[in-house]
Amino acid sequence: MAHGPSQNFFSRWLFSTNHKDIGTLYLWFSFAMFLLGGAFAMVIRAELFQPGMQLIKPEFFVQMTTMHGLVMVFGAIMPAFVGLANWMIPMMIGAPDMALPRMNNLSFWILPFAFAILTSTLFMEGGGPNFGWTFYAPLSTTYAPDTVNYFIFGVHIMGASSIMGSINIIATVMNMRAPGMTYMKMPMFVWTWVITAFLLVAVMPVLAGAVTMMLMDINFGTSFFDAAGGGDPVLFQHVFWFFGHPEVYIIILPAFGVVSQIIPTFSRKPLFGYSSMVYATASIAFLSFIVWAHHMFTVGMPIAGELYFMYATMLIAVPTGVKVFNWITTMYKGALTFETPMLFSIAFVILFTFGGFTGMMLSIAAADTQYHDTYFVVAHFHYVMVAGAVFSGTAAVYYWLPKWCGRMYDETMGKVQFWIAFIAFNITFMPQHFLGLAGMPRRYSDYGLQFADWNMVSSIGAFLYGGAQLLFLYNVIRTIGWGKPISDPQVWEGAQGLEWTLPTPAPFHTFSTPPVIK
Amino acid sequence: MLKRAKALFLGLLSLASLLFAGGVSAESATRQLNMPQGVTEVSQAAYDIHMIMIWICTVIGVLVFGFMFYIMYAHRKSRGVTAEHFHENLLVEVLWTVIPALILIVMAVPATTALLKVYDTENPDIDIKVTGYQWKWQYEYIGEGVKFMSELRTSQDEIYGREPKGEHYLREVTQPLVIPTNKKVRFLITGNDVIHSWWVPDFGVKRDAVPGLFTAAWAKTDQPGTYVGECTELCGSGHAFMPVVVEVKEEAEYDAWLAGKKEEAAGYASTIGKQWTFDELMVKGEEVYGRSCAGCHQTNGEGIPGVFPALKDSPIALGPPAGHIGILINGVAGTSMQSFAEQLSEVEIAAVVHYERNAWGNDVGDIVQPIDVLNFKQSQ
Numbered sequence: 001m002a003h004g005p006s007q008n009f010f011s012r013w014l015f016s017t018n019h020k021d022i023g024t025l026y027l028w029f030s031f032a033m034f035l036l037g038g039a040f041a042m043v044i045r046a047e048l049f050q051p052g053m054q055l056i057k058p059e060f061f062v063q064m065t066t067m068h069g070l071v072m073v074f075g076a077i078m079p080a081f082v083g084l085a086n087w088m089i090p091m092m093i094g095a096p097d098m099a100l101p102r103m104n105n106l107s108f109w110i111l112p113f114a115f116a117i118l119t120s121t122l123f124m125e126g127g128g129p130n131f132g133w134t135f136y137a138p139l140s141t142t143y144a145p146d147t148v149n150y151f152i153f154g155v156h157i158m159g160a161s162s163i164m165g166s167i168n169i170i171a172t173v174m175n176m177r178a179p180g181m182t183y184m185k186m187p188m189f190v191w192t193w194v195i196t197a198f199l200l201v202a203v204m205p206v207l208a209g210a211v212t213m214m215l216m217d218i219n220f221g222t223s224f225f226d227a228a229g230g231g232d233p234v235l236f237q238h239v240f241w242f243f244g245h246p247e248v249y250i251i252i253l254p255a256f257g258v259v260s261q262i263i264p265t266f267s268r269k270p271l272f273g274y275s276s277m278v279y280a281t282a283s284i285a286f287l288s289f290i291v292w293a294h295h296m297f298t299v300g301m302p303i304a305g306e307l308y309f310m311y312a313t314m315l316i317a318v319p320t321g322v323k324v325f326n327w328i329t330t331m332y333k334g335a336l337t338f339e340t341p342m343l344f345s346i347a348f349v350i351l352f353t354f355g356g357f358t359g360m361m362l363s364i365a366a367a368d369t370q371y372h373d374t375y376f377v378v379a380h381f382h383y384v385m386v387a388g389a390v391f392s393g394t395a396a397v398y399y400w401l402p403k404w405c406g407r408m409y410d411e412t413m414g415k416v417q418f419w420i421a422f423i424a425f426n427i428t429f430m431p432q433h434f435l436g437l438a439g440m441p442r443r444y445s446d447y448g449l450q451f452a453d454w455n456m457v458s459s460i461g462a463f464l465y466g467g468a469q470l471l472f473l474y475n476v477i478r479t480i481g482w483g484k485p486i487s488d489p490q491v492w493e494g495a496q497g498l499e500w501t502l503p504t505p506a507p508f509h510t511f512s513t514p515p516v517i518k
Numbered sequence: 519m520l521k522r523a524k525a526l527f528l529g530l531l532s533l534a535s536l537l538f539a540g541g542v543s544a545e546s547a548t549r550q551l552n553m554p555q556g557v558t559e560v561s562q563a564a565y566d567i568h569m570i571m572i573w574i575c576t577v578i579g580v581l582v583f584g585f586m587f588y589i590m591y592a593h594r595k596s597r598g599v600t601a602e603h604f605h606e607n608l609l610v611e612v613l614w615t616v617i618p619a620l621i622l623i624v625m626a627v628p629a630t631t632a633l634l635k636v637y638d639t640e641n642p643d644i645d646i647k648v649t650g651y652q653w654k655w656q657y658e659y660i661g662e663g664v665k666f667m668s669e670l671r672t673s674q675d676e677i678y679g680r681e682p683k684g685e686h687y688l689r690e691v692t693q694p695l696v697i698p699t700n701k702k703v704r705f706l707i708t709g710n711d712v713i714h715s716w717w718v719p720d721f722g723v724k725r726d727a728v729p730g731l732f733t734a735a736w737a738k739t740d741q742p743g744t745y746v747g748e749c750t751e752l753c754g755s756g757h758a759f760m761p762v763v764v765e766v767k768e769e770a771e772y773d774a775w776l777a778g779k780k781e782e783a784a785g786y787a788s789t790i791g792k793q794w795t796f797d798e799l800m801v802k803g804e805e806v807y808g809r810s811c812a813g814c815h816q817t818n819g820e821g822i823p824g825v826f827p828a829l830k831d832s833p834i835a836l837g838p839p840a841g842h843i844g845i846l847i848n849g850v851a852g853t854s855m856q857s858f859a860e861q862l863s864e865v866e867i868a869a870v871v872h873y874e875r876n877a878w879g880n881d882v883g884d885i886v887q888p889i890d891v892l893n894f895k896q897s898q
Contacts, residue, residue: 051687052679058755059822125824132752138729139712139754143652143854145825227730233713234728267593268601276611298715298750299726300707300733303637310629314622318615325614328586333602335595346590350583357575364625366632367568369724370553370561373715373750438550439719441750444758446677448688448746450550494601 004508014109017101018508019086020404025108026083027397031473033075033115034390038466040068045428045462048455051447061445062130063122069133073251074158075115077385080393081254082107082165085193088400089169091499091506092187094178094515099171107164114157121147132443134244137225137236141217148218152211159204166197166204178498180517184278187497188271191278192257195285199246199253202289207243210236234299241292249288252352252384253281255392256323259345261497262399263327266342267334268494273326280319280326287316297368306365313363317356324353339492340414344395347422348388355383358433373443376436382429394421394472401476402491406505407483413475420468427461554719557739557766561722563632570628574621636722639734642704644697650707650714650727650749651861652854653756653813657695660706664779667861668693669809670759674817677759689746692809694763698772702738711856715751718764726751742766754854756813790864790888796876799885803873806866811874814854819878826854830878839886842871843894864891 005021006012016022043064047055056064086104090097098104121128126145129135140148173194177186186194213236216222223229225236264271271277293299294313297306327349336342358380362368371377402408431454436442440451447455490500502510555565593599647658654669671690675681684690697703707716709727717724721737747762767775794802808817814826821828829835834842846867849857858867868888875882 052683053677054679057822058758059825062752062755062757127825130755136713136752139752143712143754227728232730234731268595269603270605272605273607273611274605298724299728300731303633306633306637307630310633311626314626314629317622318618321618322611322615324582325610328582328589329610330605331586331589331593333599333604334589334593335599335601336590336593337595338590346586350586353582354579357579360575361568361571364567364571364629364632366560366629366636367553367564367571369636369722370564370568370719372724434551437553439554439748441717441748441758443752444748445755446688446758449683449685 015105017097017105019090019098019101019104020506020508022098022104022108023083023086023088024404026079026086029108029111030076030078030080030083033071033079035469035473036119037068037071037076038469040064040071041462042466044068045459047445048447049459050456051449051452053446058445059127059130062132062443063128065443066129066132066135067119067122070118070129071115072385073133073247074155075111077251077389077393078162079111081193081196081251081389082162084189084254084258084393084396084400085165085169087404088499089172089190089193090176091502091510092190092497093173093176093181094498094511094517095172095176096509096511098168099176100168103164104168107161107168110157111161114154114161117150117157118154121150124150134240135214136240137214137217137233141214141225144218149215152215155211156208159208162200163204166200169193169197170201178511178514178517184275185517187257188260188274188277189254189257192253192260192281195281196250196253199250199285199288203243203246203250206239207247210239210243213239234296237296237299238293241295242289244295245292246285246288248381248384249284251389253285255348255389256281258392258396258399259327259348262341262345262395263330263349265399265492265495266337266339266345267331268336269330269334270496271326272329272332273322276322277326280322283319284316287312287319291316294363294365294368297365298372310363310365314360316363317360320356324349324356335494337493339398340409340411340418341395341399343415343418343422344391344398347418348391348395351383351387351391351425355380355388358383371436373441374436375432375440375442378442379429379432379436382432386429387425391421397476399492400499401479402483402486403499403502403504403506405480405483406485406487407479408486409475409479409483413471413478417468417471417475420471421465424461424464424468428458428465429461431455431458431461556720556722557741557743557745558721558723558737560635560737561720563635564722567628567632571625574625636735639704639736641702642736643701644703646695646697646703646705648695648705648707648716648727650709650711650716650753650760651856652711652754653749653760654810654861655691655695655714655716655760655762656710656861659776659779662776662780663783664776666693666779668695668763670761672759674808674812688759689761689763691761691763694744694765696765696767696772696775697737698769699740699742699766700738700769702736704734704736707733707735711854712753713751714749714753714760716747716762717750718745718747718762720745720747721764723747724750739766742768759813786863786865790892792888794865794868794885794887796872796885799869799872800876802865802869803871804877806862806870807873807877810858810862810866811870819874819880829874830880832880835874835880836882839871839875839884839890840894842875843867843886843891846871847891847895847898859895864888864895867891 047061124147126147129151131140131144213224217224223231225231225233260271291309291313293309362371398414435451435454440447487504489504498515553565553568555562645660647660649656654667656667658665668691671692672688676683707725707727709729714727716727723735723737725733725735743766745764749757749760815821815829819830847859849855865888868886868891872886
């Protein structure tokens with residue numbers, strides 16, 4: 001080994017250009033943000049525990065819903081998968097590090113500033129952003145608190161970080177694969193991340209454009225989104241969702257990748273339909289660009305537009321279905337065991353598919369007239385975001401943590417965490433389907449008495465689900481500090497791939513000389 | 519971490535308080551789980567396609583998850599199975615691409631028919647303009663000269679738990695929209711400030727109220743009754759507090775109601791000239807303030823620092839009446855202080871200005887009469 005990490009704590013973590021250290025930074029940062037966004041969710045659910053305003057004022061409530069969405073999407077889920085990409089992509093393609101290590105450092109270290117800026121608005125006069133994570137104009141422009149400028153600056157920084165991270169991943173995968181590692185031999189996680197990175201590079205500038213137009217409207221007298229000045233509030237929605245819809249696939253595609261690594265391992269059987277998985281992922285990414293206005297079915301589009309966006313959206317079910325069928329067929333005639341990562345992955349397949357069903361229902365524009373902006377939508381996207389992205393992220397940590405730190409996590413505690421999370425998740429979000437269908441709109445700080453029962457159930461589930469995350473944190477810390485040491489490179493019996501040929505724990509530098517690919 | 523602990527603690531606290539209060543949820547006997555079928559062709563169409571989708575998803579779900587659970591039972595390593603190694607099969611891969619695509623094509627047919635119904639807004643019998651304000655609705659019967667605001671009637675005391683919550687908590691308004699049975703009513707929906715969305719589930723009507731744009735929706739029903747809806751696009755802190763209430767009346771009853779409204783509009787002119795006393799204006803003003811102003815400026819007049827300015831000790835409230843009236847009539851550009859000229863009558867504006875100048879320790883002591891407001895409007 002040439003040389004290890006710097007012994008100085010500050011120079012090791014602040015100046016790091018090592019993909020593993022930066023991956024670790026990303027993962028801890030995202031977990032911190034996950035707890036912060038979770039705390040906001042707890043405030044929301046505590047207030048909604050009963051009808052009436054008990055704990056907070058409506059002004060603060062809308063800041064909580066907004067910050068919960070922003071922090072979870074941009075602070076928790078996206079950085080978590082970038083962290084996994086940093087750790088795993090070089091190890092999976094036989095590269096010594098990421099292609100652009102200094103940019104890697106920069107793309108991480110601007111993130112804490114972005115979120116410090118964003119979160120600090122909560123303590124400023126006027127309060128934090130209060131226009132929802134979708135920040136529709138003119139609520140977010142003419143009618144926004146002055147702190148919206150901090151929000152815009154924060155979003156710009158996050159976007160810059162994401163773009164740099166994506167360029168790094170694309171450059172790494174294109175240039176640093178070990179000899180013989182052809183594109184169609186790459187692990188699915190790498191494939192899904194390359195496609196995600198292209199999505200990010202394509203749509204992050206669109207988001208930057210949207211917030212810049214807001215900035216101009218607010219401070220420099222333009223009227224992009226102000227009808228009184230010749231602009232159009234609906235234009236904002238088109239621009240936002242042209243970013244926003246690919247964004248949700250940016251969140252879910254790496255999760256697909258993780259699950260496609262884990263299910264074959266614990267089925268002891270290769271991934272079924274590898275090439276169709278790659279094509280399905282690419283199709284989903286392509287479709288994500290041409291369906292954006294299905295988020296705007298009630299905005300009053302002409303019927304031709306509405307029909308087009310409905311048909312295009314329904315199409316997404318095809319490649320998504322292919323992926324689900326492939327995962328299930330991978331398990332078919334395997335030799336299954338149910339360690340914690342596998343449990344989370346199976347739950348992912350079931351709950352994500354459930355979220356996919358409600359997604360198909362939402363694609364039907366006439367029915368969406370009733371679903372739109374109700375708790376039915378909230379339930380739908382939490383089934384795909386939480387049971388999708390968060391469950392798969394949790395699975396990934398349990399799956400690779402022993403390789404990262406050379407210590408085994410506590411399996412019993414992992415399984416307990418899984419079952420609490422699984423049950424609590426469903427207690428939280430299943431009733432929200434009923435609430436939405438019965439007529440409760442989202443982002444409501446207060447509601448009529450007919451919604452009281454299910455809101456209470458949902459709140460209790462949410463507190464439980466929050467508690468399960470603390471158990472997760474404890475289990476991870478316990479593993480890193482005091483877990484049972486292991487040294488077998490092959491941590492899991494059925495695991496395939498280059499990362500499992502490396503020693504356990506993975507040394508600071510790996511693949512200084514490229515591995516030989518069969 | 520601390521925040522989370524605090525939130526959890528507060529949650530437990532509210533649970534405890536609930537137990538002591540004897541349970542709020544006992545009142546909410548209706549546990550509706552599914553989408554309402556509603557009372558119009560459109561709501562029925564939405565419900566039908568919703569149920570078709572639920573059944574298709576249920577069948578697919580039972581098959582897929584059933585197969586999955588079978589695998590999880592039968593192909594466990596602990597049963598002594600050894601894994602096979604196949605990883606491709608062109609036939610099944612083509613099948614499970616083509617079959618879902620065919621199902622989608624079949625689904626697209628009823629989905630299209632239903633959507634055509636939603637968009638069938640031509641040839642209405644009655645046109646009603648619906649305007650979303652922060653945080654209330656205005657209804658205008660086009661061509662009839664009838665126009666009024668519809669605001670939440672639930673009191674702040676009920677919302678903040680200082681009074682028990684009534685049966686119609688957050689589902690009651692000052693003046694509901696009234697429409698007749700068996701007439702095709704078209705709603706022309708727009709927004710005054712931010713985007714709102716006008717939703718009546720039982721009509722299957724939900725259209726965004728976008729400032730500077732009109733969207734259209736329609737309803738025709740033969741079932742009289744009261745139908746409650748909501749605002750469904752985030753429009754600020756009062757988003758949850760601007761319900762939609764529609765009363766459907768038999769045609770004769772509707773005609774009588776409309777005639778009454780027209781008379782009311784004509785009779786109103788006489789109250790403007792009347793000289794009101796200090797106390798009359800205070801009573802009326804407090805009522806108007808609670809309805810139209812307290813949502814932002816708060817019941818105690820202290821506002822919310824940095825968002826909504828305080829009226830207590832404000833130089834405008836303590837200054838000359840013309841400046842104060844001007845703000846209500848014209849609003850303040852670029853802020854959420856909207857113009858109330860169209861929303862409140864001269865009597866209401868006079869009363870609320872008077873109230874703000876003489877409440878919470880503000881003691882200007884002068885009297886603002888409705889005629890002053892009218893003169894101000896005419897001098898502009």
